[in-house]
Amino acid sequence: MSEFGSKPKALNTKHLDECIFGIAKGDLSFMNELYELTHVNIYSYALSLLKNRHDAEDVTHDCYITVYNSAYLYESKGKPLAWMITIVRNLAMARIKERNRLDEKDISEYQFTHEETVSAIDRITLDSLMNHLNDEEREVVVLHSSGFRHREIAQMTGLSLSGVLSKYNRAMKKLKERYEKGMKNE
Numbered sequence: 001m002s003e004f005g006s007k008p009k010a011l012n013t014k015h016l017d018e019c020i021f022g023i024a025k026g027d028l029s030f031m032n033e034l035y036e037l038t039h040v041n042i043y044s045y046a047l048s049l050l051k052n053r054h055d056a057e058d059v060t061h062d063c064y065i066t067v068y069n070s071a072y073l074y075e076s077k078g079k080p081l082a083w084m085i086t087i088v089r090n091l092a093m094a095r096i097k098e099r100n101r102l103d104e105k106d107i108s109e110y111q112f113t114h115e116e117t118v119s120a121i122d123r124i125t126l127d128s129l130m131n132h133l134n135d136e137e138r139e140v141v142v143l144h145s146s147g148f149r150h151r152e153i154a155q156m157t158g159l160s161l162s163g164v165l166s167k168y169n170r171a172m173k174k175l176k177e178r179y180e181k182g183m184k185n186e
Contacts, residue, residue, distance in 0.1 A: 011037060011038070013078055013080060013081075015037070016037065016038070016080035017076045017078075018030070019031075019033050019034040020034065020067065020074045020083075023068060023071040024072040024074065031064070031068060034064075034067070035064060038081060038084060042088055044142065045088050045089075045146065046059040046060050048138055048139060049092040049135075050092050050096065058095070059088060059092050060088070063084060063087050063088050066087050066091070067087065082148070082155070085143070085148075086156055128178075129182075130175075132175070132178050133171050133174060136157075136167050137168075137171035139157065140157070140164055140167045140168045140171060141171050141172075141175075150168065151164075153168075
């Protein structure tokens with residue numbers, strides 16, 4: 001299993017803040033610690049947006065470079081992971097725009113943050129179900145499954161709270177209907 005397939009550690013907001021402030025002071029040991037604590041969430045989110053492992057790995061790498069270069073600008077607002085997710089989103093959107101790949105996405109490489117807790121058969125089922133969601137629905141579901149509240153997702157994505165709730169509920173309904181339809185066909 002790749003390093004990106006490992007289970008994320010429990011995220012302590014205060015500790016993540018300390019890591020970012022340590023990086024700002026030039027202590028690279030905090031960079032390694034921040035990476036170990038967040039790389040699964042960061043990579044999974046990048047992959048959910050880009051639907052391509054290579055691009056997701058590049059954006060993940062670029063995110064940590066941006067964190068390293070921008071740590072001195074960071075102001076704790078109690079949401080260090082949201083700050084990093086915003087960086088990932090901006091980098092991913094720039095990558096999509098740069099490559100003009102909006103119509104040529106390969107969503108067969110989608111992964112959830114807690115991938116190793118899903119069996120191979122469940123993984124195939126989950127991938128198949130996620131193929132039925134549009135990009136915004138998939139993004140909202142992935143962020144919510146990563147522990148973000150709907151209000152936080154609205155702030156990160158620029159969608160209204162009602163838009164996020166609507167997309168999440170619609171996505172969950174689609175997933176449930178597709179799953180039930182699949183179960184009847186077996």
